[in-house]
Amino acid sequence: MLHLTHVLLLFSVSAKTLLAADFVDLVTFDKCGSDKTCGWSLENDPVMGGQSHSSWTVDPSSGVAHWVGEVKDVPSLKAPGFCWTKTSNYYLHPVFPDASPFTHLLMRVKSAEAYSAWKVSFAADTINPQFASFKADFSVATGDWTTVAIPWDNFSNKWSSTTGEPTKSCKDDSSVCPTTKNLRDIKQIGIWAEGKAGSFDIEILWIRAGNSTVQHATI
Numbered sequence: 001m002l003h004l005t006h007v008l009l010l011f012s013v014s015a016k017t018l019l020a021a022d023f024v025d026l027v028t029f030d031k032c033g034s035d036k037t038c039g040w041s042l043e044n045d046p047v048m049g050g051q052s053h054s055s056w057t058v059d060p061s062s063g064v065a066h067w068v069g070e071v072k073d074v075p076s077l078k079a080p081g082f083c084w085t086k087t088s089n090y091y092l093h094p095v096f097p098d099a100s101p102f103t104h105l106l107m108r109v110k111s112a113e114a115y116s117a118w119k120v121s122f123a124a125d126t127i128n129p130q131f132a133s134f135k136a137d138f139s140v141a142t143g144d145w146t147t148v149a150i151p152w153d154n155f156s157n158k159w160s161s162t163t164g165e166p167t168k169s170c171k172d173d174s175s176v177c178p179t180t181k182n183l184r185d186i187k188q189i190g191i192w193a194e195g196k197a198g199s200f201d202i203e204i205l206w207i208r209a210g211n212s213t214v215q216h217a218t219i
């Protein structure tokens with residue numbers, strides 16, 4: 001006879017199976033073989049004598065990407081520059097898995113420096129994947145691994161090219177929000193340290209589309 005604890009066990013196994021289908025992986029770093037960038041590339045203040053710098057390495061055995069650098073003021077602008085890491089080859093990149101059934105971008109990250117000006121972006125259906133990407137702020141406390149969950153309506157594709165801050169927010173103007181089609185057509189994903197001078201040190205385990213934070217906290 002099936003004991004009650006077995007029934008409960010079966011329930012929790014099937015609940016986990018359901019939860020596992022509750023998100024889609026957009027980026028992982030565990031299948032890149034000897035490619036130490038995992039197909040990502042950096043852009044650190046490319047213009048006007050900017051001095052921000054960073055390095056990006058992927059450890060395929062742990063599946064963790066490690067990005068370390070420093071955002072510095074651009075001397076000619078006397079304002080902070082940026083460091084940007086992103087998936088390469090936007091125009092040739094296969095479309096990422098469909099993010100449109102979900103409500104949030106999720107990132108599993110770990111920060112070792114108190115840096116406060118993080119942004120994440122994705123580009124879709126544009127010929128200008130850098131400046132017409134959808135971008136949102138996020139924050140990460142220093143310490144252990146944590147999951148950041150950013151709702152799609154925190155993203156805007158109208159933002160200042162000097163600060164990265166939205167000039168129109170999706171909550172105020174729906175024309176700058178990602179559409180269902182955009183969420184189906186993502187061809188680039190990037191992370192920015194932008195708009196504030198300072199050192200940063202962040203590790204990234206995965207980037208997903210999903211519906212909430214809680215169920216993702218430990219996986």
Ligand SMILES: *[C@@H]1O[C@H](CO)[C@@H](O)[C@H](O)[C@H]1NC(C)=O
Pocket residue numbers: 021022023101102103211
């Ligand atoms: C995620 O949220 C959307 C919008 O509320 C909903 O339509 C969808 O069914 C949810 N997906 C899952 C797997 O819960």
Ligand SMILES: *[C@@H]1O[C@H](CO)[C@@H](O)[C@H](O)[C@H]1NC(C)=O
Pocket residue numbers: 137138139148149150151154171
């Ligand atoms: C999303 O935006 C709101 C402000 O509109 C902000 O309070 C919230 O912290 C943002 N979410 C994340 C995860 O950064």
